[in-house]
Amino acid sequence: MKLPRFGVEEWLNTYEKEASHDIAGVSISALTLDDLFALTGEDQQAFFRALGQKKMDYGWIEGSPEFKAEVAKGYHHTCSDQILQTNGATGANLLAIYALIEPGDHVISLYPTYQQLYDIPKSLGADVSYWEVKEELNWLPDLDDLRQLVRPETKMICINNANNPFGSLMDGAFLEELVSIAREVGAYILSDEVYPSFDPDMTVPAIVDLYEKGISVNSLSKSLSLPGIRVGWIASNLEVTAILRDYRDYTLICAGVFDDFLASYALQHKEAILKRNQKILSDNLAVLENWLFKEEKASAILPKKVSTSFVKLAVDEPIESFCIRLLKEEGVLLVPGSRFGIEGHVRLGYCGDKQILEEALEKVSKVLNRL
Template sequence: MKIAPFAVEEWMNEYEVGAKYNIAETCVDSISLDELFELTHTDKREFLDDICARRLTYGDIYSKPELLKGIASLYKTVNTDEIVTCHGAAGANHHLFYSIVEPGDRVISVMPTYQQLYSIPVSLGADVKVMHLEKDKNYLPDLDELRRLAVKGTKMICLNNPNNPTGALMDEALLKEIVEIARECGAHLMVDEVYRHLTQEDVWSPSAADLYEKGISVSSMSKVFSLAGVRLGWIATKDPSVLAACRSHRDYDLISCGMIDETIAALALSHKDEILSRNRTLIRENLSVLDAWVKSEPHVSYVRPKAGTTSLVYYDLPMDSYDFCRDMYHETGAFVTPGDCFEEPHSMRIGYAADRETLKNGLAAVSEFIKRIAKD
């Protein structure tokens, strides 16, 4: 199977390890096991003794009951038997497409977004139609365009909410309009929700899996819960045909998730409120830092993110984004992601969920580079 190179992941693979100021990271500042134990008031010795005494079998094939209970608690209507766990959200997205998309199927996606949401369906031979999200519309889907594309028999509409890289957020009213479009044409509505719950305001984050009988939510422990090292994600849906297809294919490519990963994730989700409080505070305070920086820099602009951990920042300098980000990395140590990874030229994706000092120092380094380039 041929597939397009994954632009953003190839960039991260090449440059992330040596970065001095990593403000390309998309996870909320990652935590250690020690920090998890502290946040959850867990006895470290008791937890580790329990883990170390276990025989390393496959564990629960359909996942640890405590984990499924924790995942279900993130939704309003999803039950524990309506969840399929996978290796991260990346694994969940791939698994979902592989399980239900066939050659010739009409699949509607958006751009900019995480490349999986259009490149994998293309690789499977789907008839992929892409809606371009526009800056002057706050990167929200154009419903008239969606109605034109969503012909009868459309297999799937793929969205990302909150959006990566822009931080745009579809509210419940907009999602319900999209649900009606999907219902009218008979399509599944798949929403990559890996940044769900990371809002700038104290509002409930609606999920496609709660709003629509054919809605599908994909998420993970990585972004929201700061546990990317726990390679654990999931597909949540009330659609029995999707669940059956995913479980059937799961026997071929997964069998089960790691029992140690599941135990750690279950612990985190049993104390989700503590972790969410920590992480919402961090992204809200850090966005104020980013926002002040954007307002102070005459050469950059953006649409202020409403949720998530990333922003798409445009610059008005005559320099290709790959060259801009690469030269800046080597000159200053500031690491961001080229907008061209998302087919958005003259821009960069900045992740603002790192620790505060890294963000401040990284933005200062970007300013230093811009000042030098603007002089030339």
């Protein structure tokens, strides 16, 4: 099993500590515990008293009943028995691919997208076909292209909805057609769903609610602003859950008593967190839109209120060189699009601190206009 370097993570690991203005990350501004309890309006000390009574043993191996019940509420046709807790969404993606894909299997992956979804199947000896997104389709792929790629023996189709780095969303009608294609050959659909849309007019169902062989992956890292506890999950049918359960024993054992307890609490109060995050996203998106309007050397197909954006920059040098220049000269960190295989673009996370965003965008303009 041989894996290439993880392009985005390698970039962030190398450079993020140098940045004074980090707009590379695509989570929504991380919560402190004080922030969380201010949102819920509940007694922080009561939470810690309850936590203090818990033994720091292995806890609930698959996730506590409270955790699994709260997660199941987020789906329409899923019960607690169909939920498995994982080490973030990255752990969930790894588990699903590791458990279901064997050497020689045919896998179709959205491309570009989160690197796990195509490089892990490759490392296991799968034959991976790329279902490429198209700029002219607002960074969505073409379903007719998928029809050309799919084979009678196709084992799995991997998607990231909304897509990282583009923020492009497959809506309900698109997903229904995708399901009909997968169903014809009996392929699983693995859907990484960590980036929701905060657009009230968007309807984006979970794949597990649409398809009997759909596998939905999610976590608390993006929409619920708690990446630090590294808790995610998989929702799938009972047959797949049974398979994953056996493989999970090799990859995780458990997430941890404290992480589970805090994750369960956050899920119980997710509406308060989502309300806070919707405001952050809306306010900061207005800042980004205003900058794009004024900055002649930048343009973007903006997502429908998703926390990541993919911005085109008019520069006459490799985009990675520009991003290093921007970091060294102005302290601003972006992810070069080359880390996703696309030149001339950057991934820009706009859902952090609003003042940092405003200052960072001014600094990007400075460097663009010095070139």
